[in-house]
Amino acid sequence: MTNDEKQREFHDLLAVNRGRLWAIARSFSDSSDIDDLFQEILLQLWKSIDSFAGDSSRETWVYRVALNTALTHRRQLSRRERNLPTTTVDTEVVQQRHEQSCEEQILDEFLQGLSPVDRALMLLFLDDLTHREMANVTGMNENQVSVRLHRIRQKFNQQYLESEP
Amino acid sequence: MKFDELRDVWRQQGESKQPQPGDEEMTLEQTVDSLRQQIAKNRSDILKRDVIESGIALVLMVVFGYAIFKLPTLMSQIGIGIIIAGLCVIVYRLRLRRHTDRSVDHSQSIESFCREEKRRLDHEISLLRTVPLWYIAPGFLGANIAFIGMAGVTTFSMLYLAGTFAFCVWVARANAHAASEQMEPLREAVESLNAELDHDS
Numbered sequence: 514m515t516n517d518e519k520q521r522e523f524h525d526l527l528a529v530n531r532g533r534l535w536a537i538a539r540s541f542s543d544s545s546d547i548d549d550l551f552q553e554i555l556l557q558l559w560k561s562i563d564s565f566a567g568d569s570s571r572e573t574w575v576y577r578v579a580l581n582t583a584l585t586h587r588r589q590l591s592r593r594e595r596n597l598p599t600t601t602v603d604t605e606v607v608q609q610r611h612e613q614s615c616e617e618q619i620l621d622e623f624l625q626g627l628s629p630v631d632r633a634l635m636l637l638f639l640d641d642l643t644h645r646e647m648a649n650v651t652g653m654n655e656n657q658v659s660v661r662l663h664r665i666r667q668k669f670n671q672q673y674l675e676s677e678p
Numbered sequence: 679m680k681f682d683e684l685r686d687v688w689r690q691q692g693e694s695k696q697p698q699p700g701d702e703e704m705t706l707e708q709t710v711d712s713l714r715q716q717i718a719k720n721r722s723d724i725l726k727r728d729v730i731e732s733g734i735a736l737v738l739m740v741v742f743g744y745a746i747f748k749l750p751t752l753m754s755q756i757g758i759g760i761i762i763a764g765l766c767v768i769v770y771r772l773r774l775r776r777h778t779d780r781s782v783d784h785s786q787s788i789e790s791f792c793r794e795e796k797r798r799l800d801h802e803i804s805l806l807r808t809v810p811l812w813y814i815a816p817g818f819l820g821a822n823i824a825f826i827g828m829a830g831v832t833t834f835s836m837l838y839l840a841g842t843f844a845f846c847v848w849v850a851r852a853n854a855h856a857a858s859e860q861m862e863p864l865r866e867a868v869e870s871l872n873a874e875l876d877h878d879s
Contacts, residue, residue, distance in 0.1 A: 527709060527710065536691075552716070555713050557784045561783065577785050578785050580788055581784045581791040584791075589864070591863075620684055629874075652787030652789025669684075
């Protein structure tokens with residue numbers, strides 16, 4: 514692939530997936546480093562663009578690159594956080610929460626409470642991917658995906674439905 | 679709110695929260711352009727580091743290679759020979775490490791990526807843990823053999839031996855510390871992710 518072709522390909526890819534990539538970055542980082550993770554995802558997409566062989570859909574491929582990058586970023590962030598004091602209040606988070614609707618807050622809170630794998634799966638669910646596509650992205654089989662999604666649904670119901678009057 | 683309604687909330691949220699660097703949204707062209715600049719800078723940084731590292735190793739090899747013919751005793755010549763061989767091993771291993779770093783393919787499934795990432799981290803940890811063997815030992819042995827070969831077994835050469843030994847112990851400990859404090863937690867995190875993916879199988 515020539516550099517121009519690569520650039521065109523990347524441009525098209527970004528035009529379709531930008532919002533999705535931003536959402537992944539937002540779900541896997543602190544408010545202060547969303548931009549960093551977003552840039553890192555774009556960088557990995559650019560580097561991986563030659564490896565797209567067409568054996569999976571473009572959408573699935575984008576998810577794989579973005580989620581692998583986000584999970585790696587999350588690991589590195591956790592390592593850094595272990596060495597930092599956590600007494601400061603993130604004013605950006607407070608501001609963001611203030612601007613969010615109640616439903617958005619529930620969604621964010623629920624996503625943040627999930628394990629990294631469940632969070633990744635949940636993002637795929639929210640974007641309407643089929644179980645087969647989810648299995649393709651995560652490396653689990655379709656049965657495992659169903660079981661996990663069922664548990665996530667149960668967890669949500671326990672947390673937010675059973676507490677409703 | 680029901681579980682399936684989360685999709686609608688997600689869609690609305692996605693529409694209202696697109697990337698907005700500063701007040702103006704960055705256009706696609708600007709994003710691609712800034713990315714290309716970043717990649718070009720990364721490449722030039724890596725190239726610069728490679729050139730500096732290989733350059734220093736080459737200069738040292740030439741200097742030590744020249745010294746082999748000038749040194750009076752066979753023992754000191756052997757010592758310098760060990761240092762040169764050690765330099766070759768260091769350059770080779772560092773290049774190999776960088777190649778392994780670059781080769782992790784992000785477009786694999788999460789499960790395969792974790793496996794690959796674990797392999798990479800294992801390699802990195804073993805590299806740090808074996809620093810005394812491939813990084814320190816040849817230099818330490820070579821320098822001391824060459825020194826004793828030239829100066830003989832004197833108080834000064836014994837002090838030199840003790841000094842270099844203390845320095846090597848410090849370097850080895852620093853690397854072992856980096857392996858356990860920085861690399862091991864990452865490896866554990868990858869393992870726990872892997873375990874989570876295997877949980878229902």
